[in-house]
Amino acid sequence: MALYSEKVMDHFRNPRNVGVIEDADGIGEVGNAKCGDIMKMYLKIEDDVIRDVKFETFGCGSAIASSSMATELIKGQPVSEAMKLTNKAVAEALDGLPDYKMHCSVLAEEAIQSALDDYRKKKES
């Protein structure tokens, strides 16, 4: 039995939306090096719609795959929809993650939410 599903391996081997957005409207960074996974999300938002999203991740296979999948799930979505993204949705879209790897999908959810918070704060000020 393989450690990960085909989907996880596909997103791990060919991560979508890797990189940086220099003039991002929202940036979120979560996790820490102590626990072994860090994710950074960059959002480009126009008219409250996520036009572009990029990520950088330091972490295991499922952390990279979760970041990649999370960006795919919110790209092109209105901010209000992206805010509803859950770690469950990320894990399901990846055809599941091993139990002890669920925290990686939680991190992906938190990274997106943190970037959206940043966007809102910037907008308010």
Add this chain to the structure above:
Amino acid sequence: MIYADNAATTKISETAIKTMTSVMEETWGNPSSLYAHGQRAKELLEEAREEIARAIGAEPREIYFTSGGSEADNQAIRSMAAQGKKKGKMHIVSSAFEHHAVLHTLKALEKEGFEVTLVDVHEKGVVVPEEVEEALRDDTCLVTIMFANNEIGTIQPIAEIGEICKKRGIPFHTDAVQAVGHIPVNVKDGKFDLLSASAHKFHGPKGVGFLYAGKGVRLTNLIEGGAQERGKRAGTENVPGIAAMAKALTEALEGLEEKRERLTKKRDRLIEGLKEIEHSALNGAADNRLPGNVNFCFEGIEGESLLLLLDDKGICASSGSACTSGSLDPSHVLLAIGRVHDVAHGSLRLSIDEETSDEDVETIIRSVKEVVEYLRSFSPIWRDLVNGKKEFIL
């Protein structure tokens, strides 16, 4: 496939396979039965005991067959703890980077009232004999220090430690699972009272090992039942596995010096090649390490993703990252030599052997360089390091 994870397990040798199958086909009787068919199995068992004893400079009666290294470690430690407890001696000295078979047994004993002192292994991953001596107390009932570390391959000054223990009359156990069959191990030189070994680390079968217990050492049973192994380990013996283990050990020791020399050259080339990766560091002392062991930390990347991408390139290796251990902490061995979490997550262990060709070594170096560079290209930590937002540790 390039198999560079021999510290995890080795490929069973042809000789060992042949021995196992022939025993299973022809000598499958129970060694405890008194008819000739059973007695033939008994003979094989005793021949294996002699062969193994000879290989490590012991007497046959000092060898007890077990299900592997973990059982041998458990039994050695439990036995000395039981003896100590009888005399009110409930203190044990060990090191911070022992295998979990040792550390978890010690943890269990702490719950039973024992005190454990773990001596430091310092940055180089080597125990200092004087510090073992300083840790000894009047109530110390056991010193257990591994022969060579399974993750970073550093060889410990066990002869000196054995000498100290002998002078003080304290039993000394060594977990020699990574050493036996790879570097010379002689119980007389080491002054060991107890020594653990495991067949699958020297091209023997899995699930079989042995415990050496010198004369006068009283073992306690972990498994009660029949009178096998002189009453110290019940259960019908794994005759095919034991016979194959003996053959595998003899084979491993043939031309050991030349093999070690050849392997050391490859190991050193591997170290040299990987050192070219910037912000990386070898874990453990460069000298005095197992001939096939290379262990590196690469800053800014995580070990599991490194392993998965190496696997895609046909290279089998291992890592001490948290994500490969299934816990949140990276390897206790890397933490014990002072690697901080950030860096310990990005570790890679390559354990090569005879079958690793010079070409394989070059392929490994090239592949690791490629993968590390790729993973760094989208690592937020690496970006912060390069942009000066964080300071490089390595």
